[in-house]
Amino acid sequence: MDDFDYVAEILKGSPLAMARVMTWLENEDERARSCMEKIYPHTGNAYVLGITGSPGTGKSTLTDGVTWQLRNKELTVGIVAVDPSSPFTGGALLGDRIRMTRHSADPGVFMRSMATRGYLGGLAQFTRGAVKVLDAGGKDFVIIETVGVGQDEVDVMRVADTTCVVLVPGLGDVIQSMKAGIMEIADIYVINKYDRPGADQLFAEVQFRVDQDASIKDRAWVPPVIATVAVEGKGEDDLLEAITAHRTYLEQSGRLLEKRRNRINEETLQMIHHELFRIIRERLTKDSRIEQMVEEIMNHKLNPYNVVEKVVNEWLPASRLK
Amino acid sequence: MAEKKIKIIVAKPGLDGHDRGAKLLSRIFAEAGMEVVYTGLRQTPEMIVEAALQEDADVVGLSSLSGVHNYFFPKVVELLKAKKLSNVLVVGGGIIPLEDIPTLKKAGIAEIFGPGTPTDTIVGFIKANVKSK
Numbered sequence: 001m002d003d004f005d006y007v008a009e010i011l012k013g014s015p016l017a018m019a020r021v022m023t024w025l026e027n028e029d030e031r032a033r034s035c036m037e038k039i040y041p042h043t044g045n046a047y048v049l050g051i052t053g054s055p056g057t058g059k060s061t062l063t064d065g066v067t068w069q070l071r072n073k074e075l076t077v078g079i080v081a082v083d084p085s086s087p088f089t090g091g092a093l094l095g096d097r098i099r100m101t102r103h104s105a106d107p108g109v110f111m112r113s114m115a116t117r118g119y120l121g122g123l124a125q126f127t128r129g130a131v132k133v134l135d136a137g138g139k140d141f142v143i144i145e146t147v148g149v150g151q152d153e154v155d156v157m158r159v160a161d162t163t164c165v166v167l168v169p170g171l172g173d174v175i176q177s178m179k180a181g182i183m184e185i186a187d188i189y190v191i192n193k194y195d196r197p198g199a200d201q202l203f204a205e206v207q208f209r210v211d212q213d214a215s216i217k218d219r220a221w222v223p224p225v226i227a228t229v230a231v232e233g234k235g236e237d238d239l240l241e242a243i244t245a246h247r248t249y250l251e252q253s254g255r256l257l258e259k260r261r262n263r264i265n266e267e268t269l270q271m272i273h274h275e276l277f278r279i280i281r282e283r284l285t286k287d288s289r290i291e292q293m294v295e296e297i298m299n300h301k302l303n304p305y306n307v308v309e310k311v312v313n314e315w316l317p318a319s320r321l322k
Numbered sequence: 323m324a325e326k327k328i329k330i331i332v333a334k335p336g337l338d339g340h341d342r343g344a345k346l347l348s349r350i351f352a353e354a355g356m357e358v359v360y361t362g363l364r365q366t367p368e369m370i371v372e373a374a375l376q377e378d379a380d381v382v383g384l385s386s387l388s389g390v391h392n393y394f395f396p397k398v399v400e401l402l403k404a405k406k407l408s409n410v411l412v413v414g415g416g417i418i419p420l421e422d423i424p425t426l427k428k429a430g431i432a433e434i435f436g437p438g439t440p441t442d443t444i445v446g447f448i449k450a451n452v453k454s455k
């Protein structure tokens with residue numbers, strides 16, 4: 001497949017090309033970079049939706065439902081579902097496809113599972129790459145599903161234009177979890193498994209917190225709280241309506257541009273960071289220099305502070321000027 | 323370049339509703355360091371191949387208990403070829419009569435693992451036979 005033009009094929013929406021370039025991104029394979037550079041001008045058209053929440057809250061089932069709704073409006077959809085890798089074995093069980101089988105023969109839907117792999121450069125970067133591939137491939141909507149636990153996942157959600165946080169009754173202290181950064185990233189709250197006991201109470205609690213937050217912070221967008229029973233497809237139209245309303249708000253207020261500008265800023269800095277780190281790490285590990293340094297630090301001949309200075313001055317001579 | 327992982331689709335074609343075996347195998351592959359996409363029950367060959375395509379899988383593992391292997395397994399190989407995915411390693415398992423094995427292998431299934439095959443053997447075979455991409 002050496003004569004295969006990946007860039008042209010991605011722009012035509014070829015699943016084969018999109019899938020392979022995503023693999024290269026995951027593997028940090030050099031072949032990814034030139035492709036990404038060439039498809040970049042063709043990105044920025046897809047609307048990016050994030051769906052996050054604790055394990056098993058119904059994120060995949062909701063993703064499936066929203067995808068169904070979008071397909072009924074003849075919009076095409078790309079899905080990136082991120083699941084954790086085991087830190088012990090490096091393996092991963094990626095089970096999100098199970099909930100989306102009704103779309104598996106639909107050429108208007110492309111679904112990719114990704115493992116977190118403990119990326120040194122940050123998971124967000126790879127997710128962003130995958131989103132761009134789908135975007136350049138002509139998908140109208142890209143949905144990212146992640147388990148909302150750590151900082152990595154919060155970072156991933158910054159890639160999204162609209163972020164939905166999924167909560168379910170019976171998972172313990174919601175207010176506690178709402179303190180831990182969730183309120184900052186949620187544009188929409190989804191109370192899923194509304195068929196379960198305690199759903200009304202959870203709804204009221206979340207609504208109360210949202211109102212309280214709105215009165216303190218004077219937010220221009222007050223996150224709506226949407227009730228769903230994803231397994232029965234109930235409430236998914238309300239959810240799509242809320243997503244559309246948020247999009248309209250972002251577009252009309254100029255917030256969408258601002259959001260995207262911030263994202264490019266963040267992303268560019270992160271990419272520079274990642275590339276510099278990669279180069280320097282490669283050099284330091286090549287002649288076991290890092291091990292020597294560690295030994296010398298252990299023996300108190302050096303310390304991490306002067307090692308940093310030394311390394312930086314060695315490879316970034318310009319920094320001496322400051 | 324980051325370390326490469328073997329990505330495997332575990333699929334259970336056919337109509338029977340038991341997937342304990344397929345789920346167990348998925349866990350075994352994950353324990354062995356692979357990235358396992360489990361696709362669920364009642365998969366058609368078309369759905370399995372679409373998953374392999376989108377996930378850029380290295381391996382497709384098919385499990386069958388209901389006697390559909392003679393149709394399903396070769397069909398998956400054929401559809402993979404049609405999608406320019408002939409590099410994907412296809413292995414099968416489940417309850418498969420010995421006399422069917424030669425035909426399946428001729429149709430492009432790399433190996434068939436009967437019930438009770440030590441999981442190390444399966445994992446070892448996959449690791450030795452995946453192709454780079």
Ligand SMILES: Nc1nc2c(ncn2[C@@H]2O[C@H](COP(=O)(O)OP(=O)(O)OP(=O)(O)O)[C@@H](O)[C@H]2O)c(=O)[nH]1
Nearest residue numbers: 055056057058059060061192193194228229230231
């Ligand atoms: N009772 C009830 N069960 C639901 C509902 N939505 C999803 N489920 C079930 O909850 C389980 C988990 O659903 P998923 O969609 O896989 O949840 P998830 O958040 O994607 O799970 P992970 O990706 O593993 O974190 C499945 O058994 C679903 O059938 C709902 O509204 N009500």
Ligand SMILES: [Mg+2]
Nearest residue numbers: 059060095096
């Ligand atoms: Mg899921």
